[in-house]
Amino acid sequence: MNNTRFLRNCLLFLILVLAISFGIHTQLRNAGELSPYGDMLIWSYLINLVLAFGIVVLIYSLRNRMKTQLGFLFIAGSFLKFLLFFLFFYPEFKSDGAIDQGEFASFFVPYFLALIVETYFAAVLLKNLEKENPG
Secondary structure: OOHHHHHHHHHHHHHHHHHHHHHHHHHHHHHOOOOOOOOOHHHHHHHHHHHHHHHHHHHHHOOOOOHHHHHHHHHHHHHHHHHHHHHHHHHHHHOOOOOOHHHHHHHHHHHHHHHHHHHHHHHHHHHHHHHHOOO
């Protein structure tokens, strides 16, 4: 598997999906009379982009040495994202007393989209790994 091409495709696809979602998200927030970039929306998309790509890079770089633990690394990456949510986003969202739908969507929309892309590329990676090293 070509390192550069696999990781470049992952990053470009992740950017594309999150950029389209960000555009739609800001338009929906604006139509709902919310600040288009409020609720830490930009930070949420950027952090999820960086972490999702970082997790794929980590799994890719350890694919041969830790073949049987790749699933645990993937799950640990999701745990890390949730940890960052509770450390950085949750206190900001909770500061007004309750988390509203806009705040919830601001973190979890990019989280789930990035997770879908991560899962797809992790599956491709595992499929290619199996082809390279059958048995």
